[in-house]
Amino acid sequence: MTVTASGALPAGPYDVAVVGAGVVGCAIARRLAHHPELRVALVEAQDDVGQGTSKANTAILHTGFDAVPGSLEARLVREGARELAAYAAESDIPVERVGALLVAWDTEQLVALPRLAGKAVRNEYHDTRLLGPADLYAREPHLGPGALGALHVPGESIICPWTTTLAYAVQAVRGGVDLHLNAPVTHAGRTDGVHRLGTPRGTLHARRLVNAAGLHADTLDRSLGHDDFTVTPRRGQLIVHDKFARALVNHILLPVPTALGKGVLVAPTVHGNVLLGPTAEDLDDKRATGSTAEGLHRLREQGRRILPALLEEEVTAVYAGLRAATEHDDYRIAAHPAQGYVTVGGIRSTGLTASLAIAEHVTGLLAGTGLDLGPSRPLEPVRMPRLGEASPRPHQRPELVAADPEYGVLVCHCERVSRGEIRDALAGPVPPRSLDGLRRRTRARAGRCQGFYCGAAVRALFEEAQR
Amino acid sequence: MTSRHVDVLVVGAGPAGLAAASLLATTGARVEVLEREQSPGGVPRHCAHRGFGNRPHAWTGPAYARLLTEAAVHAGAGLRTGVTALDWAGPRALTTVGPQGVQTLAARAVVLATGARERPRAARLVPGTRPAGVYTTGELQQAVHLYGQHIGTRAVIVGAEQVSHAAADTVRAAGARVVALVTELPRPPAAPARTLDARLRHRTPVLTGTTVTELLGRGRLSGVRVRHRDGRTATLPCDTVVFTGDFVPEHELARRGGLVLDPGTRGPAVDGALRTSRPGVFAVGSVLHAVESAATAAREGAHAATAVRDWLTDGTGGDPTDPEWPGGVPLVAEPPLLRIAPNRVTPADRLPYLLRTALPLPRPVLYVTQDGRPLHRERCRRATAVPHRPLTLTARWTHLVDPDGGPVHVTVT
Numbered sequence: 001m002t003v004t005a006s007g008a009l010p011a012g013p014y015d016v017a018v019v020g021a022g023v024v025g026c027a028i029a030r031r032l033a034h035h036p037e038l039r040v041a042l043v044e045a046q047d048d049v050g051q052g053t054s055k056a057n058t059a060i061l062h063t064g065f066d067a068v069p070g071s072l073e074a075r076l077v078r079e080g081a082r083e084l085a086a087y088a089a090e091s092d093i094p095v096e097r098v099g100a101l102l103v104a105w106d107t108e109q110l111v112a113l114p115r116l117a118g119k120a121v122r123n124e125y126h127d128t129r130l131l132g133p134a135d136l137y138a139r140e141p142h143l144g145p146g147a148l149g150a151l152h153v154p155g156e157s158i159i160c161p162w163t164t165t166l167a168y169a170v171q172a173v174r175g176g177v178d179l180h181l182n183a184p185v186t187h188a189g190r191t192d193g194v195h196r197l198g199t200p201r202g203t204l205h206a207r208r209l210v211n212a213a214g215l216h217a218d219t220l221d222r223s224l225g226h227d228d229f230t231v232t233p234r235r236g237q238l239i240v241h242d243k244f245a246r247a248l249v250n251h252i253l254l255p256v257p258t259a260l261g262k263g264v265l266v267a268p269t270v271h272g273n274v275l276l277g278p279t280a281e282d283l284d285d286k287r288a289t290g291s292t293a294e295g296l297h298r299l300r301e302q303g304r305r306i307l308p309a310l311l312e313e314e315v316t317a318v319y320a321g322l323r324a325a326t327e328h329d330d331y332r333i334a335a336h337p338a339q340g341y342v343t344v345g346g347i348r349s350t351g352l353t354a355s356l357a358i359a360e361h362v363t364g365l366l367a368g369t370g371l372d373l374g375p376s377r378p379l380e381p382v383r384m385p386r387l388g389e390a391s392p393r394p395h396q397r398p399e400l401v402a403a404d405p406e407y408g409v410l411v412c413h414c415e416r417v418s419r420g421e422i423r424d425a426l427a428g429p430v431p432p433r434s435l436d437g438l439r440r441r442t443r444a445r446a447g448r449c450q451g452f453y454c455g456a457a458v459r460a461l462f463e464e465a466q467r
Numbered sequence: 468m469t470s471r472h473v474d475v476l477v478v479g480a481g482p483a484g485l486a487a488a489s490l491l492a493t494t495g496a497r498v499e500v501l502e503r504e505q506s507p508g509g510v511p512r513h514c515a516h517r518g519f520g521n522r523p524h525a526w527t528g529p530a531y532a533r534l535l536t537e538a539a540v541h542a543g544a545g546l547r548t549g550v551t552a553l554d555w556a557g558p559r560a561l562t563t564v565g566p567q568g569v570q571t572l573a574a575r576a577v578v579l580a581t582g583a584r585e586r587p588r589a590a591r592l593v594p595g596t597r598p599a600g601v602y603t604t605g606e607l608q609q610a611v612h613l614y615g616q617h618i619g620t621r622a623v624i625v626g627a628e629q630v631s632h633a634a635a636d637t638v639r640a641a642g643a644r645v646v647a648l649v650t651e652l653p654r655p656p657a658a659p660a661r662t663l664d665a666r667l668r669h670r671t672p673v674l675t676g677t678t679v680t681e682l683l684g685r686g687r688l689s690g691v692r693v694r695h696r697d698g699r700t701a702t703l704p705c706d707t708v709v710f711t712g713d714f715v716p717e718h719e720l721a722r723r724g725g726l727v728l729d730p731g732t733r734g735p736a737v738d739g740a741l742r743t744s745r746p747g748v749f750a751v752g753s754v755l756h757a758v759e760s761a762a763t764a765a766r767e768g769a770h771a772a773t774a775v776r777d778w779l780t781d782g783t784g785g786d787p788t789d790p791e792w793p794g795g796v797p798l799v800a801e802p803p804l805l806r807i808a809p810n811r812v813t814p815a816d817r818l819p820y821l822l823r824t825a826l827p828l829p830r831p832v833l834y835v836t837q838d839g840r841p842l843h844r845e846r847c848r849r850a851t852a853v854p855h856r857p858l859t860l861t862a863r864w865t866h867l868v869d870p871d872g873g874p875v876h877v878t879v880t
């Protein structure tokens with residue numbers, strides 16, 4: 001197992017280099033790990049996997065009911081959702097099939113609902129159902145007044161985005177993929193059929209290149225001589241509410257898209273919180289992941305209408321993610337066989353859902369560039385720590401605490417994270433290199449106190465492990 | 468899952484819980500105190516400064532915590548650290564978890580002494596990036612005084628009340644510089660001597676009428692944007708920011724148990740005997756009023772011990788709908804008063820009331836009325852009541868309350 005974060009990169013050429021360890025890059029690397037004869041490198045600019053857009057989304061496992069019918073995205077979302085649901089079940093990735101309600105607040109939105117139901121059918125999704133106000137309020141008694149009806153999409157689910165990305169990375173690394181962190185690819189060239197990827201840690205050589213650089217996929221694509229798309233980051237700010245809010249909402253409450261744009265959603269999370277967001281702001285700074293007073297104010301105004309009681313609950317976090325939007329209305333996934341290169345761009349607002357299907361598709365494209373994948377084998381299944389609230393947490397499992405009392409010693413009280421879980425995460429195959437990374441793996445410090453009680457204790461455990 | 472029975476279960480080994488446990492154990496009751504941290508003492512555990520206990524500036528926080536702990540243990544209270552009360556298993560029974568696993572503990576009386584915490588940055592909706600170097604006082608004090616961690620070199624303190632100055636002292640003790648204390652209030656809310664000391668002895672600016680509008684920096688904090696109420700803005704370069712004050716009760720257990728909460732304090736509603744809405748369940752300390760002094764919390768613990776004892780002797784201790792549990796009538800503080808505790812009242816109540824005001828009030832006079840009937844008028848001892856500092860009301864008037872009447876209102880002029 002190889003994970004590096006410093007020092008010179010290995011000299012020998014890899015068969016495939018995947019640039020970008022977001023949920024998409026990790027899924028691709030994991031898929032390639034099925035082929036033991038391939039030497040694969042996963043190259044990431046930051047000090048952890050999933051630290052780009054993949055950590056900051058709305059964590060919904062979409063059915064694809066509202067995709068653009070016939071698009072590549074529609075197909076990959078549809079297939080990916082099925083595959084990820086099955087994968088999550090066998091890997092202990094928290095998923096809850098809570099279903100979504102597209103709530104109509106005015107007549108324009110109300111008449112749009114049957115149209116959306118029709119679109120769902122064209123996307124091969126047949127389970128939607130129109131609900132009148134009585135049914136709607138029976139399902140969501142805390143909904144604000146004035147809703148006229150809803151479209152019920154029972155298949156929409158919520159999932160843990162961090163565990164998903166990490167599960168892919170762990171399986172990839174265990175399957176022989178070399179993960180190189182802190183290795184931003186600053187220039188790319190190709191001589192004698194070998195890609196030379198320049199990083200501050202030296203040059204990495206690879207016969208095939210997969211560009212899964214998310215927001216920066218266009219830059220890398222251009223440096224290889226293509227002018228296919230431009231990424232315009234579209235910021236989405238979100239507000240996370242404390243666990244007491246979870247009882248206020250049963251479904252994902254989606255806005256009805258209209259000519260005036262898309263509203264915001266209210267969604268439970270598998271960790272027992274409630275999200276409000278996202279905004280949609282087109283920017284030109286790919287690093288603008290900050291929140292703004294105006295954005296938060298607007299979200300709260302909209303949230304007040306959807307679920308008034310939500311605003312009374314404590315806010316536990318505010319974050320923003322950047323969607324890799326492009327001028328095109330579909331993913332930009334393309335193979336350049338002559339160059340031994342596949343670009344995976346424009347994975348805008350559905351990449352978590354589609355990740356496994358994207359990986360399958362990209363692997364097919366790689367084979368089409370003449371890459372001999374060699375024999376295939378099943379990967380050792382992975383069992384992830386159970387961060388979800390729908391199944392018992394470690395401290396609630398008597399057999400676990402009896403076998404190892406460390407699972408009964410709670411360190412983070414708000415999220416009820418035990419010292420045993422923190423120890424396991426720090427010793428994991430892809431360990432965290434920051435407190436944020438530890439939080440994504442355990443939820444330590446993610447709760448209502450944000451470290452008032454446990455911050456120093458968690459940091460002490462983290463720093464001890466770094467020594 | 469094992470299950471045990473005790474007379475009194477105290478949740479939280481801070482000043483309030485320990486004081487209650489000491490007195491109850493002295494009278495021979497079987498008392499068990501649950502504390503989720505590895506060591507007892509509550510917040511004072513990590514307050515290195517003096518200012519704890521009844522005499523002014525008598526003890527440091529840790530010394531005070533030790534003193535109260537020793538008293539409780541000496542009196543015979545069972546103290547279990549590293550054990551969290553997770554949820555209710557019955558009207559007066561709790562599920563707990565610790566290294567021994569999940570257990571159920573049933574009691575004839577439960578005392579909630581779960582304390583309070585500061586609102587962190589996110590809850591205050593301060594926009595900007597999410598860099599490292601963002602603290603609350605609680606985390607800062609533990610980092611510096613309990614773990615000796617490095618905290619940065621230049622800190623901005625958000626808030627200028629008593630606890631904010633304690634945070635500033637901790638920053639200085641860690642060898643870092645305090646860039647400024649920043650408060651939205653037009654005047655510094657701490658005792659004047661404290662503010663003068665910061666300004667003159669430490670040369671720390673105390674910026675009033677100033678709001679933190681944004682955090683800056685990637686990876687590590689690089690500064691905070693501030694706006695003065697006259698519209699001027701500035702950036703204060705710093706690598707650390709401490710959000711102080713803005714306390715909220717740690718009311719998770721109270722809420723999970725469906726106890727009635729007071730809208731002003733957000734803690735469980737209690738009467739003057741510190742009885743919550745559930746028979747046999749009492750609450751004391753910061754969970755009732757986030758926060759007052761540790762001595763106040765300890766006094767409440769002692770006060771509740773009497774009521775708990777009465778319940779153990781007279782109460783049936785069994786039937787949750789016990790008619791002997793006096794409900795009292797609601798006690799409501801009207802704006803600009805923010806809150807009052809206790810916040811229910813029965814004619815027998817003797818515990819003085821603690822209030823807070825949102826605005827400075829020169830020569831405040833408090834009026835108590837019920838259904839339009841004046842019950843009491845009281846001139847406050849303070850010449851001026853100020854935000855973030857306690858204001859008290861005696862309980863000399865409670866015998867006039869009609870237990871079958873409407874809510875009792877407290878207004879101020």
Ligand SMILES: Cc1cc2nc3c(=O)[nH]c(=O)nc-3n(C[C@H](O)[C@H](O)[C@H](O)COP(=O)(O)OP(=O)(O)OC[C@H]3O[C@@H](n4cnc5c(N)ncnc54)[C@H](O)[C@@H]3O)c2cc1C
Nearest residue numbers: 020022024045052053054057058060185214236321351353
């Ligand atoms: C607000 C919001 C809500 C969303 N909600 C959902 C949802 O509910 N469901 C869903 O399925 N999807 C959702 N998405 C979309 C989903 O998050 C993305 O599609 C997905 O995370 C994209 O993954 P990625 O791996 O392509 O990109 P990223 O996660 O951004 O990964 C790209 C990686 O490449 C690295 N990188 C970039 N350049 C270089 C370089 N030169 N060298 C080395 N490494 C480099 C980056 O550091 C980064 O780690 C949402 C997105 C946003 C912003």
Ligand SMILES: Cc1cc2nc3c(=O)[nH]c(=O)nc-3n(C[C@H](O)[C@H](O)[C@H](O)COP(=O)(O)OP(=O)(O)OC[C@H]3O[C@@H](n4cnc5c(N)ncnc54)[C@H](O)[C@@H]3O)c2cc1C
Nearest residue numbers: 479481482483503509510518552581582752753760761764
């Ligand atoms: C930074 C700071 C500085 C202060 N400085 C001063 C000062 O100088 N002088 C002064 O007089 N006062 C000071 N105070 C106020 C003083 O600390 C409080 O009044 C006092 O601690 C309140 O006591 P308590 O027992 O109610 O709560 P806490 O001291 O908060 O104790 C509550 C305890 O309950 C435990 N607990 C909570 N939930 C559970 C559960 N579910 N299971 C098990 N255990 C649980 C907690 O771990 C904690 O130990 C300060 C407060 C702060 C935050």
